[in-house]
Amino acid sequence: MTMMVTNVLLVVVDSVFLNRESLMRVIRDASKEIEKIVICKNCGTELGYVPADIKTRRVSDYTGGVDTYNEIKCPKCRKLILV
Numbered sequence: 614m615t616m617m618v619t620n621v622l623l624v625v626v627d628s629v630f631l632n633r634e635s636l637m638r639v640i641r642d643a644s645k646e647i648e649k650i651v652i653c654k655n656c657g658t659e660l661g662y663v664p665a666d667i668k669t670r671r672v673s674d675y676t677g678g679v680d681t682y683n684e685i686k687c688p689k690c691r692k693l694i695l696v
């Protein structure tokens with residue numbers, strides 16, 4: 614008996630949710646501010662960086678193919694770190 618009551622309640626909640634027009638909106642797109650963490654392999658410092666810190670470097674090899682490297686510069690030892 615208790616089981617049946619619970620089921621009916623769930624169905625009602627579901628249909629209310631589906632029929633309602635979504636009022637969701639984007640307040641702020643923070644995808645460019647998401648901080649990632651990397652450890653510098655040269656000096657062992659743990660660094661937090663955001664996409665804006667990444668520098669893209671393109672290197673063409675002897676075959677003419679171009680490789681793309683995404684790098685950040687370690688603020689402590691100044692070495693480039695691939696991310």
Ligand SMILES: [Zn+2]
Binds near residue numbers: 657687688690691
């Ligand atoms: Zn470093």
